[in-house]
Amino acid sequence: MPRKSKNEYTDFPVVISSPHWSEKKLGRTGAVGLCYDDGSIEIDPRLSSKEYLDTLIHEMLHHHFPELEEEDVAIIATKMMKELWKAGYRKINK
Numbered sequence: 001m002p003r004k005s006k007n008e009y010t011d012f013p014v015v016i017s018s019p020h021w022s023e024k025k026l027g028r029t030g031a032v033g034l035c036y037d038d039g040s041i042e043i044d045p046r047l048s049s050k051e052y053l054d055t056l057i058h059e060m061l062h063h064h065f066p067e068l069e070e071e072d073v074a075i076i077a078t079k080m081m082k083e084l085w086k087a088g089y090r091k092i093n094k
Contacts, residue, residue, distance in 0.1 A: 019059075021043060050085060054078055
């Protein structure tokens with residue numbers, strides 16, 4: 001289990017370890033991204049650049065803030081994605 005630390009401003013637990021993420025076609029799962037208890041994240045590589053960014057942020061929020069509700073994660077991730085998108089961040093396929 002990833003190491004947890006208390007945020008100095010609240011009593012909300014935060015996972016401070018870095019997740020390991022990889023790409024995997026997730027069509028049969030019905031998901032576009034998954035975050036596992038072992039600290040790994042899988043993202044479907046078939047997503048558009050914008051969807052990929054939103055999903056990566058979403059799954060990283062699950063990793064770092066495991067006690068957040070799904071609805072809150074979705075709202076925060078989309079807001080963060082929109083700001084990063086406006087700033088010009090894109091996934092570049094190699």
